[in-house]
Amino acid sequence: MREHNAKVQEKVQHFKCFIHNMRNLHKHLRSACIKQPKGMDRLLYCKKLATAIRTRVRLELTRLRKLLRGDELYLARAREAVTNVLECFSGSHDSCKHKSVVCTAHLKGHSTRYLPYGKNVVLSAADKQKLQKVLDKYCGVQQLRDTVQLHNTNRCENMHSRLFSYAPKSMVWKRSFTALCYSATLGASVGRGLSLLQLAGRCGINIEASDPMYRYAMFTQNIARYHSDRKQKHEYKTSRYLSHRKRANRAVLSQSLYKAPSKVSKEHDYGINLGN
Structure with missing residues (x-):
């Protein structure tokens, strides 16, 4: 990117990964030394509170990004929504009407079951200051500006995962490293079965539809497509959520x-x- 920018003399804007920022927020919220209410487990309380805050922040930002087109207006509303999270979790919903697009306290079916032990959070001034400090660090003005488009690196990480599983870094200086990278990229693009047939055609191997190799390639292709479609179904996602x-x-x-x-x-x- 730096070489391209120096060559064409254009300003390339760089965005950070939104998902990684949310992971860091969750990790530091869990490690914040806050006191749990009497009769509750501290580790479990901090874990559920961190998960609830991260989920709330993620929903606020994603919904605001869909509603607002301008970046500056989004940044202003996003900052207000983030600073209002702790007040909303404490049971004070006076500002939720103007600052939040997620809070459902104005509805009859409102429930606090998403909070630790299903109750409103009772935080001291010191604990609230610690949590707000973490929110300001990972959801401050500059951090929100770096993730203003809510981009993530999922596709890049999936490609790297497949690439280095086929071509480990220990084989960088081997002659077959380039071919393994090409095979991994082709498999991620068109599928394992079709990539096998295309590579065979490039090598000069003529495969007919009646050959065992062709049937095996199409079998692996159909199996991969079946698992990909199965993982997109609501039943699969529900079972994964319940098991987690x-x-x-x-x-x-x-x-x-x-x-x-x-x-x-x-x-x-x-x-x-x-x-x-």
Whole structure:
């Protein structure tokens, strides 16, 4: 990019990855040393609070980007929405009407189940200052300007993942490295089966539709297309979400009174007596 910019004398605007910025926000929110309410697990509380804040910020920014065309107007509204998140989570919705496009406190079916333990967050002044400091660091004016188009590097990372699985970095100086890179790029573009047939044609191998190699190539192509379509279905995404949620709550459920065998259930037998 620098060489192209110096050659054509044009200003190339560089945007940062929106997804990576949200990941860094979530990581630092989890590590913020805040106090949990009495009777709650601190690690679980911080984890769920960080997830709720990241989800809220992501929804605010993506919806504002769809509603607003101008960058300057988007940046102003986005900054107001980010600074209003902690107040909304604390139960104060006075500014949500003008600053938020996600809050549903004005509706009858409003629920706080997305918050830790399904309750409004009670934060002290010190804890709120720590969380707001993290939000200002990753969702400040400059950070919002760097991610104003909400671009991400998913396609680039997918290509690199496929490329270096076919052609590891240890083979950079090998003669077959260029061919492996071409094969990986072609496989990502047209599919594994069709890329195999095209490479065979380039090498001078004539493959007919009745040959076993052609049938195997089309079989792998159809299998890959089937899995790609299956992963786009709502049922698959729901099952992945439920399995992820089950793994996230595994630490809490391990000592549940209603799970036998459990150390707590052995100490308190009345915890699993559901007959009465």
